[in-house]
Amino acid sequence: MKELTIAMPKGRIFEEAVVMLKRAGYKLPPEFDDSRKLIIDVPEEKLRFILAKPMDVPTYVEHGVADLGIAGKDVMLEEERDVYELLDLEISRCYLAVAGLPNTTMNEVAPKIATKYPNVASSYFREQGEQVEIIKLNGSIEIAPIIGLTDRIVDIVSTGRTLKENGLVEYEHIVDITSRLIVNPVSYRIKHQRIQEMVDRLDEVISKETIR
Numbered sequence: 001m002k003e004l005t006i007a008m009p010k011g012r013i014f015e016e017a018v019v020m021l022k023r024a025g026y027k028l029p030p031e032f033d034d035s036r037k038l039i040i041d042v043p044e045e046k047l048r049f050i051l052a053k054p055m056d057v058p059t060y061v062e063h064g065v066a067d068l069g070i071a072g073k074d075v076m077l078e079e080e081r082d083v084y085e086l087l088d089l090e091i092s093r094c095y096l097a098v099a100g101l102p103n104t105t106m107n108e109v110a111p112k113i114a115t116k117y118p119n120v121a122s123s124y125f126r127e128q129g130e131q132v133e134i135i136k137l138n139g140s141i142e143i144a145p146i147i148g149l150t151d152r153i154v155d156i157v158s159t160g161r162t163l164k165e166n167g168l169v170e171y172e173h174i175v176d177i178t179s180r181l182i183v184n185p186v187s188y189r190i191k192h193q194r195i196q197e198m199v200d201r202l203d204e205v206i207s208k209e210t211i212r
């Protein structure tokens, strides 16, 4: 049996992804529940896990140092890496939206947009026929319109709590987001049987949890 390397996103997707793998019958050691290790080998399952920053997962997979990865659709849209999406895992559900201070319009000349997703935001506003200046931030995006850095933000919304507690409102819904299982195209060809088995096992877990 060929070994598979999987790039896992640290942070909020990690826990849900681990639950899913366990439900699919993979026996994962206690390091998955509490550890600072960045590489976890599971020889019994012939699996190696790399614990990466969520935005970096498609990079590892594109370069083939990981066969598979788990990444949010937001990251896939932003990074546009040369990988295949195999499965919608239907976890970490959220959406990308345009938000800002209530009852405001965007500056007519060169409105500014703060975001962690400069590529997604640029193409969205281009499609809308609006010319904007993108200001890339790495987090706490909601601060930007409050302190007058930008007119709007493009950011993730899940419960809407962060917008609400910071006095912002949603203006436009851009795209729904869930996490995806992604694969390196070469790995998919040469380790096809092994990868397909994992896809089938995960797909069964998804089907049990949702009414399709």
Ligand SMILES: Nc1ncnc2c1ncn2[C@@H]1O[C@H](COP(=O)(O)OP(=O)(O)OP(=O)(O)O)[C@@H](O)[C@H]1O
Residues within 6 Å of the ligand: 009, 010, 011, 012, 013, 053, 054, 055, 071, 072, 073, 074, 075, 092, 093, 094, 139, 156, 157, 158, 159, 177, 178, 179
């Ligand atoms: N509030 C949220 N609710 C649900 N899913 C979310 C939420 N925020 C982000 N996500 C999804 O989870 C993924 C990882 O988010 P997370 O906050 O763990 O990492 P990150 O913010 O990209 O990383 P870091 O904070 O370490 O830079 C995102 O790419 C997105 O798909």
Ligand SMILES: O=P(O)(O)OC[C@H]1O[C@H](OP(=O)(O)OP(=O)(O)O)[C@H](O)[C@@H]1O
Residues within 6 Å of the ligand: 138, 139, 140, 141, 142, 155, 156, 157, 158, 159, 160, 161, 162, 163
């Ligand atoms: O609608 P909500 O449920 O409030 O979730 C949305 C918030 O979650 C994410 O932030 P995160 O917690 O990752 O912090 P960050 O600002 O550092 O990215 C996102 O960027 C929003 O700020």
